[in-house]
Amino acid sequence: MKTSIIGFPRIGENRELKFATEKYFRKELTIDELETFSKELRQKHWELIKNSGVEGIPSNDFSLYDTTLDAAYLLNIIPKEVTELNLSESEKYFALARGYQGEKGDIKARPMKKWFNTNYHYIVPKFEKETNIFVSGDKIFKEYQEAKNLGINTRPVIVGPFTLLQLSEFAPGVDRAVVAEKLTDAYKEILQRLSELGAEWIQLDEPSLVKDLTFEELQEFKAIYQVLLADSTINVLLQTYFGDIRDAYETVINLPFAGVGLDFIEGRKTLELVKQGFPQDKVLFAGVVNGKNIWRNNYQQTIEVLKQVEQEKLVLTTSCSLLHVPFTTENETFSTEIKQHFAFAKEKLTELAELAAILANTDESLKANQKLFAESRFTENRTVQEKIKALTAADYVRKPVFEERVDVQKTAFNFPVLPTTTIGSFPQTREVKQTRARYKRQEISEETYDQFIAQQINEWIEWQEQIGLDVLVHGEFERNDMVEYFGQNLSGYLFSKNGWVQSYGTRGVKPPIIWGDVAREKPITVKWSAYAQKQTDKIVKGMLTGPVTILNWSFPREDISLKDSTLQIALAIQEEVLDLEKNGVRVIQIDEAALREKLPLRKTDWYSEYLDWSIPAFRLVHSKVQATTQIHTHMCYSEFTDIIPAIDQMDADVISFEASRSNLAILDELKQQNFKTAVGPGVYDIHSPRIPAVEEIKQTIGKILAKVPLEKVWINPDCGLKTRGIPETTASLTNMTEAVKQIREEL
Template sequence: MAQAHIPGFSRIGAQRELKFALEGFWRGSIDEATLRDTGRLLRTRHWTLQAQAGLDWVTVGDFAWYDQILGMLALLGAAPSRFGFDPVHLSLTDYFTLARGGKDHFAMEMTKWFDTNYHYLVPEWTADLRFDGGVDWLFDEVREAAMLGHRVKVALPGPLTLLYLGKIKSGLSHKLDLLPRVMEGYRKVLARLKSMGVEWVQIDEPILALELDARWREAFLPTYASLAGVAPSLLLTSYFDGVADCAALLRELPVAGIHLDLVRCPGQLEAFAADWPQDRVLSLGVVDGRNIWRTDLDAVLNIVTPLHSQRGDGLWLASSCSLLHVPVDLAQEKEKEKEKESGLDAELKSWFAFGVQKLEELGALKTALNQGPDAVRAALDRSRAAAGSRKVSARIHNSLVKKRSAALTDGDAQRLSPFAVRIAAQHARWNLPAFPTTTIGSFPQTAEIRQARAAYRRGDLGHLDYLQKMREEIRFAVAKQEEIALDVLVHGEPERNDMVEYFGEQLWGYAISANGWVQSYGSRCVKPPVIYGDVYRPEAMTVEWSRFAQSLTSRPMKGMLTGPVTMLQWSFVRDDQPRETTALQIALALRDEVADLEKAGIGMIQIDEPAFREGLPLKQRDWPAYLEWAVRAFRISAAAAADETQIHTHMCYSEFNDILPWIAAMDADVITIETSRSDMELLEGFGQFAYPNDIGPGVYDIHSPRVPKIEEMQRLLRKAMEVIPPERLWINPDCGLKTRGWTETLEALSNMVRAACLLREELPGSMQSPAREFA
């Protein structure tokens, strides 16, 4: 009999219950007991959903108060030593200080989880770090699930992936130097789980999908040999790409089964189907854990039915990866009733499956294999209807969009002049001081702003009243920036719910859900729009807001756009055409917006691409094809600008050094990047590469409530000046300020401007004035 499971489920709750509980705890409005009760309620609900769908195992260990990697460090007793916390008795308050920082502590570094928009906290490896055991939270959760009568499969990040994703901070020559100590920690955890009666542990090693060097590959066999004697049955799990390159290695490992992502890489099944040992489980990820389209159940059954006859209960069906990356429940989606409100109409809704519906699809697939297709006729009919509707829907295709895309030439991706010519024209136009100060775009989204937007969507606030309210917020943001004396201003984006969703609401070919939330990091949730058809801009999206903001000040005002790659990456994307084609359509829509902003007198335009690196395939051999079209899409969006119009872009929370030639090829006049959590480490590569254009390294971390001191920013800027010529340095925060409060925002920005002024005084006299010479 085939069995079914999932690698993991969303933590946040269908109504974002965990988000609101976390933020309440951080504010002090609820106590720890209430927060823990919320977590317990969500875990219970999610395990029940898995059991009700007919899954054979409920997954325990996928819940985290902030991040699963930080949770694993807490379990092992391996919290960064610089914090000085007792690893065995780590409190929730300590845990959140690790994640968010505190008055006396910088937060741990944060970066993207492989090619997703989920952010994990980066382990800090030092020679004195111990792995002697820590918190008991996981073991408590196992008991919870067992007491509810569930069959438990525990999910853990694998030891080699954990090591690989960390950073050496001191005392080590290679990450694998820590492996013996890490293995002692894992052996203790796994032995305790076995003693508790846990039958299976899913141990996630997604680095197997990378192109690992020999030393890392050779570490797998001894690592898993050392675990085999003490652990429950191990299901070695990979996802996000194929592991056919590692087939021989995987057959050698003493594990009880493997899990393959057949959505991202269906072709890899050939390397395992014929000769994977019959006494080991083959878990197939056949339901997409990264996208929201209904599964073609007939197509999956055609693949797995022959295997079922061969493998019986050694065949497991699963989602391709954790359902952390999709919204929780389509049943929470209301259908659109008013033009302004979010929501899905009946036709679109019939095409989608969120997390709960994906559980149901797995249950249907399992039943069809074990009892025959007639046992799940209704589910098969829904799948067929969705596939048929998408094929014939007139909403998907737009011949004018396709014709315009096909007519593009190489010249459409080129600015009029090279950077050296453009930057001279821009300096003449703007006459900025050394170390120009600016922000990334958004200012605090207060409760009043959110309430006004909600009232407008409901129809309780008229259009003119809403317009007036947003203008008041823009006027306030501009006035505060002038008081602080920032050099380049932004309008603050009060009218924008999200940097992708806002544009998706105005572009044809996009749909916006009402409640399709997914976790980005900690309590931060995003609601990715859905690209279901050809993308087209029917009218200007940002021009009037930017024109109004510029009318309030004589200082330059940046127009703010989200770039084509980020619009793609942070959406649920149609799967019936290449992603490159969709990105190009978005780029053309943004190109029109750039041209209209310029006509309206906006001379600085920021086209944000924080997801540019996130889109990289996991295997480096596949990078060039992606980078070529991603760079082209950005350049097409920006190339409508004249020489004297300054194009900015922003990237954050990623490693950039290995793709710097491609970032340079984007040819933005100014790039701003996140660097404060890494203590400017990320900037070093830009200096070694001799990045040719202007650059603004972030000087403080906006994801932490901590307000940095002037001296701290000066120190970071001096480090930046060691690798980047001062005449090409801008000064800015790491990212947008949407999630912060006004009090801390104004204090931090005031310190930033003061740090810039003090550094200007240290420059030679010829560089202090606005008319200074530039290299």
């Protein structure tokens, strides 16, 4: 029984890649030094996987920013505005990811979207009339050769041509069929060159196959691979993940792939499909170890599934890339009783090896695993469970209705046209992080810490007043992360010390772990939100994270439903909302940045499996507030255009969207759907260091007003500002408020 993995975390055991890349951004490392460091890190990871006993080792799953961007760059899919500037290769690459602003020009970053149903983000490629598709880079070949020089014959990985087409943007007038043909030719060259280098396998990732597919899309997929696989001299593994391929299954198994990778974790129909028939001449790569969650694998359950798979050529693998889980539990300080329930990336390698040994009757680890799952893990919170059972339909409805609240709030707040605000956080400087860490280590007193936080709030409140923002924020200096901070103040949560997962580029998140029933035991945000409001006559928003986002950006339990877990969190956040209201906070923002993240990839499952409970869970949080309390929410970096009606049903008063990188594409859908909620489409991209000019922001606002009524528009950045530096933050927000001032005068 052989084992394999789809991909491995590239950030390193201690986020080494993040820190090295950021040094390059600060010009503290040259590109050659960064590449040397990266080569050493790749070697370390390959050796680790090899020593674990896993035979199928991937290469080219490493990236300095994003693997979809890598594929586009390899194939010369680079927008004209970038190619026309006299930039070095590394400057071009990072200009696509982060934008470029300097003596050579001014370029916005390419749009960034969520990678299917995960919190990882990819850079969206763009095909233009001028795009000349050919194999222009050498990364995939170079990294394969690096491993080969170490005596490790890896399986190079690249996003497949069909998924690349599905995820890309097409400029007006671009013929998709022509692009597909040229793309196929380029991939054919990649296969040939890897074969000549000695590669036995290549892995083409096609996760788009797990979505609803039209007849035309299936025909496109089939046409691409009929050409690509013809006379191929290398074994091609078609790798899918994040669901089952029910629409494409027959097409896939009748094409001459040497291997097919299927997800047995999220693929609800995968086992059923395989039992209907899988070609004995193909290798089935069975994704039976969960690549997205951190709980130990239940070996008995996995074995029972595999017993139903009558396939001689079988390889055990992960359900998806291990990119989506932390590196290892070895650096964690959990007790043995707790840690034994977890498996991060390194531990999942061991799980694969143990499962293979159990199936070969050469290992005794099954008994220990069975004992682990037979034991009770935690004590239930019966009070929380009873509250969930007692909920009725009325608990999810806010009164009065939206239309009446609009008039009430217009009188209560009297905001000017185009009211300005920010999404919530301000720069988390080194001083802020160090002071918070010192307080956590008990090196400074609570009084000293509180004085520091109060000073930060005071300074930023005063600055916001100076530039003329209409609705202020306190800056969230006391918070480490928008989910972790809340989890640390809720029972039922556990927190890793080093459980970092890559979100995009050098940005990592450390998802908390939902260990048991969730409940709020004391106020969480009231202290600093109420303090900030007392420092000014202007409105200061209370900032909360919504229940769906807290759930989606945590590692969830697997012993209860996502719905029940989310409702527990919703009741806890509801208590916080009501406490803020009692303490004079009149505008409360409940962020649901990750609302779309666990939306089923198939539209037919959207309501029955997700929206029917996730949208009401949000309403539950704010259903009991007064009409004079204004509820905001925020969403970012997902494709929300297709669930606009559901978002309107959240019954918030104001919704801010990430919109700048997507060129305000969501506005057309808002207009078409007669969206009732007031909106704040982000007028500039905070994930890029470039500073937007006043005129640029005015033009963006003009585009918004062409599609959204003036009385429904708020002006704000597209996301929180904690990852940005102070100079770029103050400059950008000053330009934003100046742009609004000028437009108001013109109006």
